[in-house]
Amino acid sequence: MATPAKEAKAVTPAAHAVEIRNLHKHFGKLEVLKGIDFAVDPGQVVCVIGPSGSGKSTLLRCVNLLEQPTSGRVVLEGVELTDPDVDIDAARRRVGMVFQQFNLFPHMTVLQNVVIAQRRVLGRSAAEARRIARENLEKVGVAAKADAYPAQLSGGQQQRVAIARALAMNPALMLFDEPTSALDPELVGDVLTVMRKLAEEGMTMLVVTHEMAFARDVADRVVFMDGGVIVEDGPAAQVIGAPRHERTKSFLRRVLDPTHTDV
Amino acid sequence: MTEKSTATEPSGPAGTPPGRARLSPRKKQQISRAVQYVVLVAVVVFLVLRIDWGGLAQNFAKPEVAAETWPEVFTVALKNTIIYSVGGFVFAFLFGLIFALMRLSSVLPYRWIAIAYIEIFRGLPALLIFLFILFLPLALRGFEVPGGTYGQGILGLTIVGSAYMAETLRAGLQAVPKGQMEAARSLGMSHSRAMISIVIPQAVRIVIPPTTNQFVSLLKDSSLVLFLGVTSEYVELTKFGNDLASTFSNATPILVVGVTYLLVTIPLGYLASRLEKRQGRGR
Numbered sequence: 424m425a426t427p428a429k430e431a432k433a434v435t436p437a438a439h440a441v442e443i444r445n446l447h448k449h450f451g452k453l454e455v456l457k458g459i460d461f462a463v464d465p466g467q468v469v470c471v472i473g474p475s476g477s478g479k480s481t482l483l484r485c486v487n488l489l490e491q492p493t494s495g496r497v498v499l500e501g502v503e504l505t506d507p508d509v510d511i512d513a514a515r516r517r518v519g520m521v522f523q524q525f526n527l528f529p530h531m532t533v534l535q536n537v538v539i540a541q542r543r544v545l546g547r548s549a550a551e552a553r554r555i556a557r558e559n560l561e562k563v564g565v566a567a568k569a570d571a572y573p574a575q576l577s578g579g580q581q582q583r584v585a586i587a588r589a590l591a592m593n594p595a596l597m598l599f600d601e602p603t604s605a606l607d608p609e610l611v612g613d614v615l616t617v618m619r620k621l622a623e624e625g626m627t628m629l630v631v632t633h634e635m636a637f638a639r640d641v642a643d644r645v646v647f648m649d650g651g652v653i654v655e656d657g658p659a660a661q662v663i664g665a666p667r668h669e670r671t672k673s674f675l676r677r678v679l680d681p682t683h684t685d686v
Numbered sequence: 687m688t689e690k691s692t693a694t695e696p697s698g699p700a701g702t703p704p705g706r707a708r709l710s711p712r713k714k715q716q717i718s719r720a721v722q723y724v725v726l727v728a729v730v731v732f733l734v735l736r737i738d739w740g741g742l743a744q745n746f747a748k749p750e751v752a753a754e755t756w757p758e759v760f761t762v763a764l765k766n767t768i769i770y771s772v773g774g775f776v777f778a779f780l781f782g783l784i785f786a787l788m789r790l791s792s793v794l795p796y797r798w799i800a801i802a803y804i805e806i807f808r809g810l811p812a813l814l815i816f817l818f819i820l821f822l823p824l825a826l827r828g829f830e831v832p833g834g835t836y837g838q839g840i841l842g843l844t845i846v847g848s849a850y851m852a853e854t855l856r857a858g859l860q861a862v863p864k865g866q867m868e869a870a871r872s873l874g875m876s877h878s879r880a881m882i883s884i885v886i887p888q889a890v891r892i893v894i895p896p897t898t899n900q901f902v903s904l905l906k907d908s909s910l911v912l913f914l915g916v917t918s919e920y921v922e923l924t925k926f927g928n929d930l931a932s933t934f935s936n937a938t939p940i941l942v943v944g945v946t947y948l949l950v951t952i953p954l955g956y957l958a959s960r961l962e963k964r965q966g967r968g969r
């Protein structure tokens with residue numbers, strides 16, 4: 424199984440931005456991912472939905488190897504990350520990740536947050552890194568806060584800085600793990616607006632979210648996970664509008680607030 | 687506890703109303719306070735009458751002897767105390783950080799070494815470590831601690847301090863949320879780069895108040911340099927006080943030296959608690 428993969432890597436150009444094959448993840452005896460298969464094409468936005476504990480975060484964390492998969496393959500732009508010979512740090516540069524809890528570096532200003540990895544990882548000059556940082560802060564609408572510290576920002580602003588920080592590394596793929604779940608309701612919109620803009624610009628995105636309106640409007644595909652397996656994977660309108668599986672239907676009935684079902 | 691319950695049980699079923707305090711709680715408090723004042727006054731009166739104040743002043747606060755300590759108490763003794771304790775602190779911090787990182791390492795032998803070091807040197811009296819350094823040249827023939835007397839004193843304080851510092855820094859490193867390392871790694875930083883740029887700076891901030899206290903305690907432990915048998919220009923406060931006290935057969939230098947320690951330790955202790963409060967608010 425491993426040999427044809429290596430050949431494929433060498434011969435064919437990467438058709439998928441990221442490809443996940445037969446991915447399993449155990450935490451001790453607990454099997455959290457039970458054979459996940461799917462791929463995201465360049466420019467695609469894929470939303471992952473599913474009940475709490477279904478393994479959505481674990482899946483995302485396996486894609487950039489914050490968790491080491493127990494078995495299976497993760498192939499990013501034709502490079503197999505799960506290959507032990509691959510330089511993980513180099514591979515991770517191509518994947519941006521946005522966390523539910525923002526995880527900004529609290530001892531650095533907003534600008535330094537966006538500059539540090541550009542300098543230390545990509546080796547950009549200070550001037551270039553700052554220029555790129557400002558561009559990206561501009562893009563997410565927090566340029567005015569460049570010299571503030573994260574603690575001085577609202578949650579929505581912090582999350583947008585976190586997005587700018589990831590974008591400054593020119594990622595081929597952006598991962599979002601419930602980026603708006605820790606936000607006050609009135610701040611969710613700003614972050615989703617930024618994400619919509621990114622999607623329109625053609626960024627490849629894999630988004631775990633409970634925002635069904637966002638998934639329906641922005642995602643090319645929606646993946647419904649339950650109990651560590653993909654139950655349903657299809658066009659957003661179909662999975663959310665006309666789910667085929669009973670588990671998807673009952674999940675959607677639970678999450679779709681009555682006030683939102685009219686659309 | 688069992689005694690109490692058995693004592694009160696009979697009174698319940700017997701139907702006697704719960705014993706009414708003959709004195710109101712406030713009255714009781716007043717009486718208690720009055721008793722405390724009476725005791726205090728009695729002790730003070732006793733001391734004032736019984737102690738030979740003149741003799742005491744002659745022995746502990748003799749102006750002529752105090753004058754003799756000047757200015758060397760600051761220019762030599764305090765200066766050396768600060769050299770020993772700052773030197774010891776810097777190295778204790780560095781080695782403490784190394785042992786803390788080893789303690790958290792995924793390489794098992796590193797963890798063992800760190801645990802052994804920490805447990806051994808936290809469990810030994812500081813004086814024993816200084817005596818060990820004193821006898822080191824006997825054990826290792828031809829071995830000399832670099833830096834001469836300063837080197838020996840600083841080495842002793844480094845060993846005394848680093849084990850504690852390692853535990854403090856380990857707690858600081860563990861107090862940095864896991865998401866910080868994950869965010870750094872997801873930006874492509876290596877583990878060591880993330881440690882250096884992201885985790886360690888935050889850990890150091892967290893441990894500033896406790897390490898300030900550890901500096902104070904190293905400063906006090908620097909008095910053990912006394913046992914290294916140091917001479918004139920290397921004496922620190924305690925040795926300085928001890929020597930002058932013997933010369934004059936008078937305890938005044940000890941008092942002078944004590945006050946000099948307090949001039950440094952009290953403000954530092956105050957600073958540490960201020961930093962602690964500020965951090966408590968900031969987090």
Ligand SMILES: Nc1ncnc2c1ncn2[C@@H]1O[C@H](COP(=O)(O)OP(=O)(O)OP(=O)(O)O)[C@@H](O)[C@H]1O
Nearest residue numbers: 450453455473474475476477478479480481482601
């Ligand atoms: N590091 C870990 N060690 C042990 N168990 C873990 C670990 N991380 C996750 N799990 C378990 O794996 C399961 C899936 O967790 P995961 O966080 O992937 O779910 P999720 O779909 O993201 O849920 P949520 O919507 O609540 O975020 C849960 O049962 C969780 O307790």
Ligand SMILES: [Mg+2]
Nearest residue numbers: 479480481601
């Ligand atoms: Mg999750």
